Amino acid sequence: MARLVRLVDTSRRISGLPGVLISRSAGNWNKDWKPGPYPVNPEDRAAVARKYGLRPDEYKPIPDDGLGVGDYPDLPLVTAESRDPYYPWDHPEHRRDFMEPIHAEYDMYGLDRVNASQKLRFSVTQQFLAFMGVMTFFVGTYYLMESRKIHWPLLPKQYPGDGKVHYTFEKPE
């Protein structure tokens, strides 16, 4: 994806097509929300870390893969559902503190969304394979057996027809 984005981006720069000048948003948009450029040297990093309220040793930018995240810090992914519900959060409905830097894909990991830190006893792959295995076993053998159905031995139906003789009506011995 990132490669594709970069490719399109460079091709756009070369061909000189116009970029989007007008930004539309349903709500208010603030230019301060836009992340800055990717920091290269340590001084820049320290400055950016200060900007996001992190210690310089905590700060680690997301690798610049062309998706436009810029200098946003690569924070550990802790989903809201795995956080302590009894801790006095500043925003208890989001389980989040005020001014706490949030993960870049925060909208994805709210209380009503994905819980990425959930640990299942059996992984989903295992469960899926088990389900599919059982189903395949039964359905497969079913279709293997399909040509050899069970039935109780029957004589062919004795309907009258041209030249068919079912009973000879001989005198019993």
Added chain:
Amino acid sequence: MTFPISYFLFFCTLLTGTSLSICSSSWFGAWIGLELNLLSFIPLIAIKLCPYATEAAIKYFLIQAMASTILIMSSSMHMFSNDFSYILITLSLLLKLGAAPLHFWFPQVIEGLTWPQAFILLTIQKLAPMFLISYLTYSSNLIFMITLAAILSSLIGALGGLNIMKLRKLMAFSSINHMSWMLIAMTINDMMWLTYFLFYSFISGSVIILLHSTQTYSISNLMNQNKNSSILNLLLPLNLLSLGGLPPFMGFSPKWIMIQLLSSKMMIFSLLVILFSSLITLYFYLRIFIPMILLSFPSFSSLLKIKSLWAFSPFLAIFTFINMFGLCLPIPFSI
């Protein structure tokens, strides 16, 4: 509404001119009719001696005079160069019509008119040139030219009206866009464009009555409208959507017929262009009334002198009813 008695006179001569040019069997007769039409429209424009109206009258006169000149000149060239003269005649008629590459005067003139005059310009004044063009659709060369003009007018009508804030100008561009449908229809079928024209005049009439009754000339006027008139808030969007050709309304039906006609004649490319540009016009109709519905500045509402909508209520009622249910028009006949 008060107006001088001369209005009637000029209106009658205007109609006479139109019918004269439609019915005449020679280009000379057509020219006379057009001239009569032009000369009786000028006093109708300049009935109020305000500078805007005068300016519009002069612009209109100059352009139409030029077109008439070209028309009479080319019709006399008919003797020695048949093709050439017909091309020139078509061009002069397109100029009179205000179709796309020759549309420059149209928004300018309509800027200086009041709504009833604009309505005349949008509908009656188009009738004669349209008819005359429809007589010319016999050679492939001319048909090509008309089709080209149609495609260009659809694009220019759509794109030119995109960011315009003045409602009269906007109606002019929308009329240019609608003209493209009529021109395309003209190349296929003689009746079709007339049907479209009738539908169009009806719907634009219904919009214009509303705008005239509230004396609205720009989008910002609409936003400052008296909020108590919720009936306007309801009617104007419906009529505008009908003008844009949104399916449940009547404006869709001529487009529907045209879409079927064009696709059955395999004129897919022109259909595509026209349809897409109609979509863009729908966008700017939406832009007219969405601020009106969503935003309101009640503090400005006293700035406007509003005539009562109910003065026009019979028209409004009929127009709106037909706009809403026009698509169901064939149903009573089919049962």
Added chain:
Amino acid sequence: MIWKISMNEISMLGLFLGSLITGSLALLKIKSGVMDVVEWELFSLMGSSIVFTLVLDWISLLFMSFVFVISGSVLSYSGSYMAGDKTFNRFMYLVLAFVLSMSFMVLSPNLISILLGWDGLGLVSYALVIYYQNEKSANAGMLTILSNRVGDVAILLGIGLMSSLGSWNFLFYSYYMDESWMLLKIFLMISAMTKSAQIPFSAWLPAAMAAPTPVSALVHSSTLVTAGVYLMIRFSAALEGSMIQSFLLVISCLTMFMAGLGANFEYDLKKIIALSTLSQLGVMLSILSLGFSDLAFFHLLSHALFKALLFMCAGIIIHSVGGYQDIRFMGNLVKFMPLTVSYMTIANLALCGFPFMAGFYSKDMILEVAFMSWINFIALLLYVMATGLTVMYTFRLIFFSLTGEYNLGSLSNLSDEDFLMTNSMSILGLGAILGGSVLSWMLFPECYMICLSGVMKMMVLMVSILGGLMGYILNFMSVNYLLKSIYNYKSVVMMGSMWFMPLLSTLKLSEKSLNMGFQMEKVADKGWFEFYGGQGLYYLFSQVFFILNSLQLNSIKVFMKMSMVMIIIFMILSM
């Protein structure tokens, strides 16, 4: 006023009356063998008539009569079960809306008008599942409605396919559908599978037990879930001899087996009954796909009677033990609530086919006819095992909850003195005892000829007795160190959790789609679609507009010159 207070009683009376009328009409139809089709032409537009069609034959009328009688009982029952509920009236209206959409579903032979009832059933059942507004109910409701939505979409696609026929009366067209209508058959099968909770879509039925118990009795056991079976019965002519039939057979047999297996591991009273419903749905669909749609309908009706009764008993028990649903908290209930327990035992015995109860006539006949027909070995095996498992979980349930030690808290108030509830069960109790025989005399005036070898004839009985014994033994099972099932934890979890279906169809499915949606939003919706879509186009158009507008801003000389230039260009072009 009276309506507000005793809405349940009035509705019950009305519904019983309706049941009487439709039931007697059904008897007339059975006798005469006539099918009435009412076509009400709403209007005719451009030569195509818009018609609302109702089919009144013995199948639909009998089904209607059963729906009415069960819903009447359930409404009267909920008068006490839901008493004191803040939104009692909403509940009542929802149940009535359910009956209405069920009637639409049952009475329409038309794919479009059946969608009216079909969608209504989905919607009302959703509203009923989320009746108790908590997170669990909301999740269960979402699973329910989305699973059912798959079927609705399948019907919509089927409508699209059938539009080439000129009419949507699948009831009549189904006789003429050969293999070239495979896609339509697949769509209808999928929709029936979702509504009847067959295997890939099974997870919603136990989850829907979050609804109030009367709802479970009416909606999720006896009527709504049989809508899929009913659709297949109506469509059975088209299934005859197609590949769909054999596929449906294996799926329904597997569902039957899976549900029977799962019920043995379950401790939630309502979920056990839900799983047994699932198992019986499998029985109905399997015999249907063997080609005996009348037997499927027979079982549908008798099952509706005793399953509704079973759920109503469960509701009384849940009420009196103080809201518990876990059967480990119950025990020895027979001492305290003899009437309810006897109803429950009747229903349970009818469920596992105890001789001369309602279930015996339908289920025994189904099994024997299945054994007698040309059947795949796997299907036969699953039939036999599922029959055993049914008896097993039934006996386990009976002995676990109704006998044994008293496990409730010391402060409890057990009784079945709530006569509103017990009285409304009486009709269904009668039905659970007599329904099977009466129905079999009514529907099959000529007997099925059963010709089986001794082993096969005794097979069902043997398996049932074996299952009953094992169920009795399971009743003694309690969690302790010696429990062998701990050693086979993985397989036990798999069997006890419906082969992982609930988790597979909720958690990971939603997570994957959420993830995909998030990526799409980030890259496409807020990215390239916007760039090359709305914003980009708007930008482009605006640029063109500015060019065009700049021509308009100038003086009269410019535009007259422009006109001349254009005329000349045109002339050159057309030369």
